[in-house]
Amino acid sequence: MKTPLFFLSLLLCLSACKQNSVQDSSEEVKTNPLVTQPRSLKQFGISDTNQPKGLETGDKAPELQMTTSAGEQVSLASLYKDQPLVIIFYRGYWCPSCNRYLSEFSERSDELKATGASLLAVTPETYENIETTKKETGLNVTVVSDTDGSVMQAFDVLFKVTEEYQDMIKTNLKASISETNTSQKAILPVPATYILNTQGEIVYKHFNPDYNQRASVDDILKNLPKK
Numbered sequence: 001m002k003t004p005l006f007f008l009s010l011l012l013c014l015s016a017c018k019q020n021s022v023q024d025s026s027e028e029v030k031t032n033p034l035v036t037q038p039r040s041l042k043q044f045g046i047s048d049t050n051q052p053k054g055l056e057t058g059d060k061a062p063e064l065q066m067t068t069s070a071g072e073q074v075s076l077a078s079l080y081k082d083q084p085l086v087i088i089f090y091r092g093y094w095c096p097s098c099n100r101y102l103s104e105f106s107e108r109s110d111e112l113k114a115t116g117a118s119l120l121a122v123t124p125e126t127y128e129n130i131e132t133t134k135k136e137t138g139l140n141v142t143v144v145s146d147t148d149g150s151v152m153q154a155f156d157v158l159f160k161v162t163e164e165y166q167d168m169i170k171t172n173l174k175a176s177i178s179e180t181n182t183s184q185k186a187i188l189p190v191p192a193t194y195i196l197n198t199q200g201e202i203v204y205k206h207f208n209p210d211y212n213q214r215a216s217v218d219d220i221l222k223n224l225p226k227k
Helices: 004-031 076-080 096-107 109-114 127-137 150-154 163-173 217-223
Strands: 065-067 073-075 085-089 118-123 142-145 158-160 187-189 193-196 202-206
Touching (some): 073 076, 076 085, 076 118, 096 127, 109 118, 109 217, 127 142, 193 217
Parallel strands (some): 085 118
Antiparallel strands (some): 085 193, 193 202
8 A cells, every 4th residue: 555655755746847847848938949939019119009910922912103212213013024023121221130131132132133033122211311221231222212101001011110119219329210211200111021923922921020030032032933
């Protein structure tokens, strides 16, 4: 017959195992990069009531007319009519993460162009500031200043920046988001990437409010439509 002491020891052992399991699970969240921790979008300047979702793969691209930094009027459809189109959204010259990404993108943009793809960058910043971005990053693709936010809105990447985030940018980066933009409004895009096929269908989407997480050139090359 098992003694009461045996059962007491068994209960203590089970309790300790359960506690260790909970602790191990907590440690996994901290150390395992595959475990995603919930994060508030407010740290990226996005309010709880103003959260863009982005167009989805399979959606048809919106019909848009745009003016490039070279002063040319172009339609979005003309850019994907004969070749796939890669669209990247970026925030502005004041953003160190944008500049790092655009520099890396620029270094390998010839690889993308060699596939026959057309490349387009969209930003809310003024054309004068676009020139600053080009000088700092070597960006050598077609760039559009989304003067009224219509392009960002059509792709559902636009959001109004919270006051707290605007203040943080002014304090840390000595820049005013609203004064940087053509619209003179504190609006930004989620720095998303889209690939359109020649029918204007979205075949790839990278959408992450965290401006440090963006589609790599390898990701884009891997997802370009085959000829």
